[in-house]
Amino acid sequence: MTGERPLTLVLLEMTLLVLLGPLVTGTIQKLKALIQCRQGAGILQPYRDITKLLRKGTVQADTTSGFFRSIPVLVLAATVAAGALVPVVRTGPPAFPLGDALMLLGLLALARFLTAVGAFDAGGAFGGMGASREMTIAPLVEPVLMMVVFSTAVAAGTTELGALATHRGVSWILAWRAADFLGFAAMLVLLPAETGRIPVDNPDTHLELTMLHEGMLLEHSGPGLGCMMLASHTRQIVAFGLVSALFFPVGLADGPGVAGLLLGAGAFAAKILVLATWLALVESSYAKLRFFRVPQYLGIGFVCAIMALALRIL
């Protein structure tokens, strides 16, 4: 049936996301460096980091239980599975149903839950502190993300991302209504929170009192840490993919031709680049918020999202 993505394409897209994930992080780091008048590391640095980690041995805290070793495996698997639900180069639902936007958010939440559980296992205060902060932010981000998804889903009548993208079509910004702008604004507010960046979290810091996500990774080492890093790169690009599927699926070709696919891939790269630039700009121009100010910051997103929904429904 036309308009559906064959399963091989879905798996290829998933692989593409995993492979490109570190590149996006590298690009953001490079852009940040350029904005801050530094030279910065090359954009391939995250790949070097991961391969270095995969070659290393493991040092494991001696109080950990059997769960600890499987945490990176499960976190990576859940995050990558979330990647399979995002349309990358073509619109349309997968040929055999897999999951929708709620499933995607659920899988990301599963990865986060397992990371937090793993952070407890070593028995240090930093892991618990990181887990506590991450699990405080997460329940506040999730409902707002869900509402942004709903605000587009109510119009399209489905929460399946490929079908949502098809519904929005190619004439994206010309057809945007006020609800879309508000929803997109909410998404831009949420994006730093979902990807663990300033002003909510700082991925570069390893200072005990400021880190959220990094605090949970402290006791992982070697290949396990490599898996966790790969998972957080993937998580970031999946979040980008979610934004572009919800708001600007332009360039996602309908036809099965190779040219269409290439065009879709190019468009996807361009969209990712735009979002990466946005994150780099935000990270360079704002300071990290005090932890208890974050709920207020997320409140902006909540207000935008609920206004978007209200405009859509009323």
Added chain:
Amino acid sequence: MINFATNRELLLTGALLMAACYAAGALSSLLAWWSGRLALGVGHLAALAGAVVGLDVSLGVLLGDPGRTLTQPLPVVFPFARLSLSVDGLSAYFLFVISLVAVAASIYGPAYLRAHSPDAGPARQAAQVIALNVFLGCMAFVCCAGDALSFLLCWEGMTLASYVLVVSDDRDGENARAGLLYMVMAHGGTAMLLVAFLALTEWAGAFDFTALRVAAGGLDSATRTTLFFLALGGFATKAGVVPLHVWLPRAHPAAPSHVSALMSGIMLKVAIYGILRFAFDLLAPPAAPLPSSWGWTVLVVGTTSAVLGVLYALQQHDLKRLLAFHSVENIGIILIGVGLAMILWRREIAGGALATVALTAALLHTVNHAAFKGLLFLGAGSVLCRTHVRNMEELGGLARRMPWTAGLFLLGAVAISALPPLNGFVSEWLTFQALLGGASDFRGAAGLGIVFSAAMLALTGGLAAACFAKAFGVTFLGRPRTPHAEQATEAPPSMIAGMVWLGAVCVILGVAPGYAMRLLDAPTVELLHGPGASVVVTARGPLVLSVAQAPSGTNATAISMTVLAALLIALAAMAWVLRRGLRRAPRRGAPTWTCGMSPVARFDYTATAFAKPLRLVFATLYDLRREVTRETAGTPYVVRRIHYTGEVMDLAETQIYHRIERGISRLSQAIRARSTGRIHGYIAFVLGALFVALLLFGVGQR
């Protein structure tokens, strides 16, 4: 497997067999004269047999063709009422849920009771055996009751038996107080049910449900609504809906853990059965939608319960109390589905499909919650019987000592947090789809209300995940904080077997939910007289769950839990290869980094600390009490000791119940001040009361 549901006689045989099993179990308590252990063993074995028969009967009805009600009159006991059994799809479904958890509890029970209270006398063991069997039997027959009288009798038996179990466990006064509060609240609820039922039987002139249904058809809408709200009040008290939940977090943890699993997992569901029976069956107006006030009340109450239940659960550090608060939350989630089904029924454009989705979500969450909450309570029970500590701050490091219990508890934690690929996600996904569909169906303020409820449901899911990261992490991971935790050993095999049964149910309902939709056909078709669950939800085969939100049904949302689980397993295998590394380097252990100090258990993050940020974020919803006293050595600069106590009070308790309590004590003090002890004062009171009574009666007569 004998199919009991083929005809009435066989159904009667099945029901009698089930009753006989439970009765035999209750009678086996007599064996306690001889040996308490024997009584425990035989009593639980009989309960297991009863549960297996219950499963058989219910599966027979559910897998048979829907729309049939099997009624069987019972021998006349009371001259004024004819007792009968009546099993339709809804009854059978709840009987199925009850039996599912009862199997696990009766496998788990004997070893737990022996391990937890080895010094219990035969009298206590006998009481526990009687009460457990009566409890299970009454729950099963509440759902199979065909008339108001047997419903109320079984309902009361369920309350009394669970009261005995709540106070049976321990000697201290805490349990007795919890039991008393439970008794008072439960009987307040039963009183409301009695009024509702007796008013109906007065009009009908008979007790059986068929007559009640006919009588209710002729009621005007104000009476109908009053009766519904009376029944809702009664059932909501039993279900532990905010603000009627105050007994629940006290009574459930006090019972033995397998009974906690039964109370949280299924006793609350019997109340849901009652709400469904009243709303969609007994009181439903013929061929018209339900009054909109019903559904909206249930939806609002459900949403409130879900959010407040999980928020209070987050601040509990007693493992079983935390789980009890999560029952409040999950009952709220079920009621969101029920309320939405009431709102949508016979009102929507899509021809009944959305109401079916909402009811399916609610019923599926009923069985899901029974499975994972049962599992979690049994897990908490294993921890309790090995450490004798319920406060999770005194536990820790149990995963290395009790790996089976830890793994199964983690499974339950993932399921209850509504995370894929387990069963909690499936029913919440369906609830979300129904809410979204309802919102686009209604538009306007109603639609916005429904969507707000969806956002609150999302918040609930996130908070539940935070809560269970805490509960699992603090209890099972890290270092043991006290000798109790350090000396723990794995639970006996029979207890693990009970947990494995429920864990398997969680996995099966999560990975292959499409096959379970077949069981939901009979209740949904009978209640809504519309399309059944499997027609709407598994239209594209049992591997795919799909829901059409738009009336046109063109772009249905579809997910496949099975394919996703397979994908997850494949990806996990690949990640495992990656995890082993590119080079086989040795793995070595080292102490956890604690900034150069030698790590001890006090470095572990505590549950209080974990929940602190959320306590501050939601401070307005918690009534925080804290007290800090400093002992200083003469000068304020030298602090010898700081004593800190912090407590999170339940908002319902401080804002409603304490006010009522204060009002009652003020009233009684005022009465005491008037009681002077002089006899003519009392005579004047009595005469005055008589006069007022006569006056009122006279006015009423005219």
